[in-house]
Amino acid sequence: MIEILLIEDNTDDVELIKYRLKTDGFDFKIRHVLSLEQLAETLSNGCPDVILSDFNLRGFTALDALEFVRLNYPKIPFIVVTGSIDEETVAFTIKSGAWDYVVKERLFRLSTAIKAAIERFNENRRTEQVENKLQILSIAIQQASTSVIITDREGNVEFANKKFTEISGYTDSDFLTEKVNILKSGLLSEKEYKEIWETVISGSQWKGEFQNRTKTGELYWVLAS
Template identity: 35%
Template sequence: MKLKEKIKILMLEDVEDDVTFIENILEKGGIDHSTLQVDSKAEFIKGIKEYQPDVILSDHSLPQFNSIEAHKICLKENLFVPFILVTGAVSEEFAVTCLKLGIDDYILKSNLSRLPSAILTALRQRELEKTKIQTMHELKEQNEQILKINKELDSFIYSISHSLRGPLSTVSGLLNLAELESPENNTNVKELHKMMEACVQRLDTTIRQMVDQCRNARLEIDTNAIDIAELIDKSMNNLSYLSGADAVKVSIMNSAQVPFYSDSYRLEVIINSILSNVIKYRDPQKEQSEVSIQIICTPEHAVINFKDNGLGICKKCMPKIFNMFYRASEKSDGAGLGLYIVKEFVERLKGTVTVTSVENENTSVTIVLPNTTI
């Protein structure tokens, strides 16, 4: 670390011979410096304000003034420079006390040979501390800026979602009314209405997923008691609007031994996303589309396994299934956020998610979440 060429030293000392001796030691030690000597409180205060020293060397005891008082003045004035005690014999207890107060070092006048290296070491240490403080200040400013951007992004997403979902609801309602008004025999109109309604639902789902992801990143964990089976029933009811939802048979095996505590909002999003995929990627060629759900809950964790008999996932697609916007099937009409959101939400709850699949046979999703005590 490069120090400034000439060091300005403020020396609090009332013995001229000691001043001369210290000056000689500094010159022999190769310290390029200028010195301002003071020997009273008033001169010391004036010196730190006007001379603006790089280092302070202070004798301990002067008439009506001492090094402890001088150091306190430096702290009060926020003078961030090394303060080194250069004094006669002192007790070990006094030396320890000085270091605890923040005095950088102490040098005995009977052994001044270490003074030049002590000055350089103290200057380097203060420079490192100054750099650290500056870095911390910059990081704090960056943090505040990031928080500001995140807050603005939150507002933007919620505003956009509100602005988009309102008209979507209106369009959906109008489509239903138009279908009622359409002639019974006009099958083309009915089909067009169904296609438009499906598009509206897909867009609404994507917007909802974006809002969920935003909330997951911002909201703190809210722990409460959860009935997992009840939450699954609620999710199936919420997804009843999806085409084919009524064709999927759901069976639940609940082996919970104890109550489960977690974040109900996040767990509901996880279950919604998984069951939504079960419905969307069911196999119409099979006699019965079904999903079996096993729930195991212990004092340590809950394990929820979803196993369906749908289309499955091809082997080459498996490494990418948790990627944002990745769609593993050509039949997918979503944004590719489902399993990405599942993984993000599960990890936010400090859990794990595992997916296994055999194409054209089945897919198994296992969620493991810690049982968090309130």
């Protein structure tokens, strides 16, 4: 069931919106408010899946409601459902944070707009979850007790953790102009380096020990995988 918070001061329009959604086969529950005070109180008791708001209301506009929602509940989809509205106002409303607008004379668009908004909300949430996981992974790698370095297929260094910097002496700024081959000790032949690199970029796993050279020229052993 989709939970809808409707900001509307015209009871006929409230019933019209309900009728339109029922006609479209929506399974929904509507909470109806008339003022900013009621909006704040209702949201404090639980967030809906989507907010629908008329534009011109008694004592305030959809922009006032939108400002409150954006400041306090920025992730809730907000759709303006209104009578005639000029293009400049539409553009400003969208720029202010509204997800969509539907003209009351074309309420057949309402169901599509709600579905699109909820789908976008769910996609945003999935993206946020992935980004949070990546952030946790990044922190874990950065704080790892093992040296970690990530390069692209051309050998450009894209990431090096603190342990790598501690051991090798090289920092991110060093790799702005240099590639990973600056670590070469010179003790392996070019053929051996080539075989290692070709194995890695082919997607296969290479394991072994070899020596690299620090920024100050000292040799150190690496158990690579």
